[in-house]
Amino acid sequence: MSVAADNILTVRGLCKNFGALAVTQQVDLDLARGARIGLIGPNGAGKTTLVNLLTGMLSNDAGTIVIDGHHIEKAKPETRVQHGLVRTHQINTLLMETSVRDNVAIAVAERQKYAWRMLRYGPQWRACLEEAQHYLEEMRIGHAGNRRVSELPYGEQRLLEIAIGLSLKPRILLLDEPGAGIPSTEAHIIHEALESLPPDIAILLIEHDMDLVFKFAKEIVVLVMGRVLTRDVPANIASNAEVRSVYLGRSVV
């Protein structure tokens, strides 16, 4: 299914040690264009560590990360974003004092490298604001544009995280627990948002909410103790005895 030429992201042999502890061990990962992959695993499996390694917030000890033929395993986080690798965060990292729209507009400006241009900023900034509004609408929070982020309900803040990610026009989007802290009664909001994401983006979804993962992902990767246990379609994962035992009997359907 994943022919090498179709892969936008190729990870080989990724390793990370904290002292004597190997938190990521020989991880291989392929993401095709338009992929919808879920990453699950018990607590402490190293899911967020893996995301941090991919985005460059942590430096890897071994292995390669290739985006569309470019090696980025040694690149700074900023550079990886410019290659199209974008993540959202498990805990909101929003600019709380700034307005909702400005949060997105700043990301748009960054993407378009407007930040260094200080002349004629008026029309350029207006364009950023308009584009930002578009992403807010996509995430159904267009009405909140003027409000300060600190005033926004938590669920809408999570949607804003995703909107900011989208505004960077990613080729690969790493969603780190977008449903974190959302009560299951409102999880559908996140699910609808995820469904509306552009089909050509490769998406890696890390989640504990199994409902969300199973509805969204076409394939699921199971990470245990820093290693990839298995990768398969959701139906097979659900019936995989090894996976069930790893979750200690937790029901996955």
Add this chain to the structure above:
Amino acid sequence: MTSQPQVTDQQVFAPTAGVRSFSPAMLWHLLPWAIALVFFFVGDGYHSLGTNILVMILFALSLDLALGYAGIITLGHAAFFGAGAYAAGIFAIHFNADPVLGLLVATAVAGLLGLITGMLILHTRGETLLMLTLAIAAIFYEVANHARWLTGGDDGLSGIRVTPVFGLFRFDLWGKTAFLYALAVLFIWFVIAAFVVRSPFGRSLDGIRQNTKRMRAIGTPVWWRLVAMYALSAAMAGSAGALTAQSTRLVGLSTLELLTSGIVAVMLVLGGERRLYGAFIGATIYVIVQDTAGSISPFIWMFVIGFLLILIVLFFEGGLMGIIDSVVAKLKGKTAGQTGKPT
């Protein structure tokens, strides 16, 4: 960081309405300049005090860029103020007494020093960064203290000559030319500062201050941005130093000392950070209080200022501009914090 409840510059200056469209609120922006011009005509005998105020406003404004917007905690900004002052003084004594030329040289020297030191230290944060800024200022101080042949050591530089501005405006004995000269320089820098903070560049630095991780996640080259803002702020502080050298014809070690860095931070916080006009209010009040209370006893003003600082941090975390905003907002019946419409 606690969030400030009052309307920030970005909201007051919200460009959503468009830069070109006129609104009555814009008249308020003319007020400080109007006051300054009125003072020029009626403030006889006080022009040198007025120039000192203008110099301190510029200095505080420079700190607002680095500290207020970019969040670079520095207690060593006097390093650039003093560097500019000494550069202007040395240039005037040894090379050319033209004030505008001296100003440009001083600004460039300070900006370059800001660029170099910024590149060295801005990868650190928090207390380490604070210590490094202190160390740099201390090093500059010691260099100035010991390079007697250049800086006059603890005697300082004196007898700085200034030729007429543009060959036309002679510096008079009452300091009136100096006042207008300083006002013009302040105006130019103010326009630059206002421009910068509203630009995407300035906004990205505000973002870096609020949440560096977030800015990295959207691909911002954080270190470069900080260095650029720091260098700009240093250049501005250097201009202020040049103005003080040229208006008082003296430069002393006090331009480089820790107390000076502390005082300019006090001025900024007193007036309100991230308000640009906060620097105006804070510096004016501080200098006036120091001048009046200082003639009674220098330590009384220190007590008052210290006490005010404690009060401001505990209760009025937007400085005087923050208080003004709350009052204005209450008068208009709007809650503080709504964006979009200029007040």
Add this chain to the structure above:
Amino acid sequence: MQVLTILLDGISYGMVLFIISVGLTVTMGLMRVVNLAHGAFAMIGGYIATVLVLQAGVPFLLSALLAAVAAGALGGLAELTVYRPLYRKGELPQVLLTIGLCFVVIAGLTLFVGPTPLPAIVPPSLDRMVDIGFRSYPAYRLFLIVVGALLAFIVWLIVECSLFGARLRAAVDDPQMARAVGMNVNRMFTVTFIGGCALAGFGGAIGAGVLPLEPFYALRYLVYFLIVVAVGGMGSFRGSLVAALAIGIVDTAGRYIVPQFGGFLLYVLVFGLLLWRPNGLLPPKSVA
């Protein structure tokens, strides 16, 4: 013999820095509060001791102890009123409030006692030279070294060998974890803060011969106290001792050997050191 003089002068000076700064390293390491007013407590101690000795004829050591108590008490008062709200705030408000506190103390003491530098209160018993074998050396400085070593030992005992010390170290390493296991970190901090301020007051009092008391004491020597903490590693007791002695020796050596560069050498070294090791020489485990 110049080397020995530099060493002894440097160590005695370093001891004073240690006694004063050890409280600060805890403040900044435990509660992560930038406390620029620490020098003010040393100044308070020095001023009170001086007034007691010169006006009331109280013996030197007793004055220093009383000054320590007073400084500690004022520290406790300050902590409960003014420092508590700071824990939640960012670095800038902390910097500004503590500078403000510094200003208030400087102004208050100077308005009360007067703007001239205070005479040093070295008692006659120490104001003489002692024969230490190959040369004679001021008794006062030997006294500082002995007292400093003694206090360092006592602090070490408390920190390494007592239950309180163990809990304190745990809280410095990971305040959130400490709270999570039920330690009353705030109360620990108040106690430690009071202790640190008392030590600072004591150091300011006995160290008046090395760090002369004058109106701007709290600001002038603040940089040195901060350097001790930054170089030693915030929250590290061992680090503060090592750093204080190192700074004492380096600064003294610099002034003896290359007097035309004064404190320049020290600042350049500190600058280089902090760039190389931003967390200090001996940071507590979790930070390294």
